[in-house]
Amino acid sequence: xxxxxxxxxxxxxxxxxxxxxxxxxxxxxxxxxxxxxxxxxxxxxxxxxxxxxxxxxxxxxxxxxxxxxxxxxxxxxxxxxxxxxxxxxxxxxxxxxxxxxxxxxxxxxxxxxxxxxxxxxxxxxxxxxxxxxxxxxxxxxxxxxxxxxxxxxxxxxxxxxxxxxxxxxxxxxxxxxxxxxxxxxxxxxxxxxxxxxxxxxxxxxxxxxxxxxxxxxxxxxxxxxxxxxxxxxxxxxxxxxxxxxxxxxxxxxxxxxxxxxxxxxxxxxxxxxxxxxxxxxxxxxxxxxxxxxxxx
Numbered sequence: 001x002x003x004x005x006x007x008x009x010x011x012x013x014x015x016x017x018x019x020x021x022x023x024x025x026x027x028x029x030x031x032x033x034x035x036x037x038x039x040x041x042x043x044x045x046x047x048x049x050x051x052x053x054x055x056x057x058x059x060x061x062x063x064x065x066x067x068x069x070x071x072x073x074x075x076x077x078x079x080x081x082x083x084x085x086x087x088x089x090x091x092x093x094x095x096x097x098x099x100x101x102x103x104x105x106x107x108x109x110x111x112x113x114x115x116x117x118x119x120x121x122x123x124x125x126x127x128x129x130x131x132x133x134x135x136x137x138x139x140x141x142x143x144x145x146x147x148x149x150x151x152x153x154x155x156x157x158x159x160x161x162x163x164x165x166x167x168x169x170x171x172x173x174x175x176x177x178x179x180x181x182x183x184x185x186x187x188x189x190x191x192x193x194x195x196x197x198x199x200x201x202x203x204x205x206x207x208x209x210x211x212x213x214x215x216x217x218x219x220x221x222x223x224x225x226x227x228x229x230x231x232x233x234x235x236x237x238x239x240x241x242x243x244x245x246x247x248x249x250x251x252x253x254x255x256x257x258x259x260x261x262x263x264x265x266x267x268x269x270x271x272x273x274x275x276x277x278x279x280x281x282x283x284x285x286x287x288x289x290x291x292x293x294x295x296x
Contacts, residue, residue, distance in 0.1 A: 003204070003296050008240035011203035020056065023063045023134045027127065030113045031067060031138070037105040041097065042071035048139070048176040050221055053183050055198040063136045064124075066162065066176060069102045071095075073143035074163050074171070080147050088150045099165070103140040110138065122166055139164060144173050146265070159265060172274050175263040179225075182262050186229055193236035197243050198225050205285075208292050219285040222261075223277040227251060229262040244293070252286060 028045050049064030050056035072095060077085050107125055110118045119126045124137035144163035150156045161175035186194040201224050208214040228247060235246040259268040261275065270276035 002241060002293055003244075005239055005241050008200050008244065011200045011240075019132060019134055020063050022132060023136055024065060026133060027063075027065060027114075027136055027138070030110070031065070031106070033109075033113075036109045038102055038109070041069060041102065043067060043069050043102075046176075048180070050202075053180055053225065054195050055183075055202065055221065055225060063134050065136060065138045067102075067106055067138055067140045068162050069099060069140075069142040072097060072099065072102075073145055074099075075145045075147060075158075076173070077147050077150075080150055084147075084150045087152070088147070091150075091153055099140070099142045102142070106138070106140050123164065123172075141174075146173070161263075161265065166274075170274065173265075174275065175265040178265060179261070179263040182229065182264060183225065186233070186262075189233040190236035193243060194228065197236060197240070197247065198228055200240055200244065201228065204289070204292065208288055211292075213292055214285065214288040218281045218288075220277075223268065223282075226261040226268045226277075227259065230254065230259045230268070248289065248293070252290075256282060 024047055031045050033039070046066050046068070047064065048066050049062075077088060080088070103120075103125075107118065107120050110125060110127060114127050115130070117128050121137075124139045127133075127136040127138065129135045139162075141162040141164040144161040146159040146161065148157045148159070150158075159175065159178070161173055161178070163171050163173045165171055183195065190197075198221075202221055205214065205219050205224065209216055231247045231250050235250050236243050256269040256279070257267070260266070261268050266275045267273065268277055269279055269282045271279050
């Protein structure tokens, strides 16, 4: 017994598009207000996560917004030669304004505009729903550069991402724009099957959680997107039953140590990495999904 095609087909739909779009427009306007205390700084605001990548389902509640400080950047020079590192050190000096100040000013401004229930968390600032506005997470971060080459400010090569800090000054590096671009490219490669298939897998995961077959937090949407990003394009299409079976079987048989996140900047399945899916959780998800599929 397997999950009927009609059920899978019902799971491919986007959720709450208009309300999420309106939430983003409203908060983007507040964040980019010229009266904000950080308005003289260079920054950009954009969507990330399920709503940003068109993989949101009806159970998704939060809209994820990135506030990226661009007048300051953090960096990783580990891939460069010692002479290149020395040249870099001569070219750049540390400024006085930093990410911590930017975040403090953003929190204060959001509290003023959205109320005292605005709550800073370990990663993001939570803004509760109000009226037609959905719950929202604002990730305050800075530009991050993963350097590969530095001969001068006019002759350099780096991957442009974001970074933020967890308690204990643990830096987290992410590349949301590469993630989004790669998912869009995957859509073209799969004849528009990729993102609907992600939504099917997410809805199935949600039902598994509701039935107590999978613990909350074991299979975050980010990792499900990354997992399916690795699947060859020819495994998508025909029907959702065919697509699920072909994709899932490929994942089970693949070498999990070679799977990458959709940004192509991190390994997908690794222990001890803040940006990777823990091995035990990955295996627990696959085992639960197999049982759920077979039960129908």
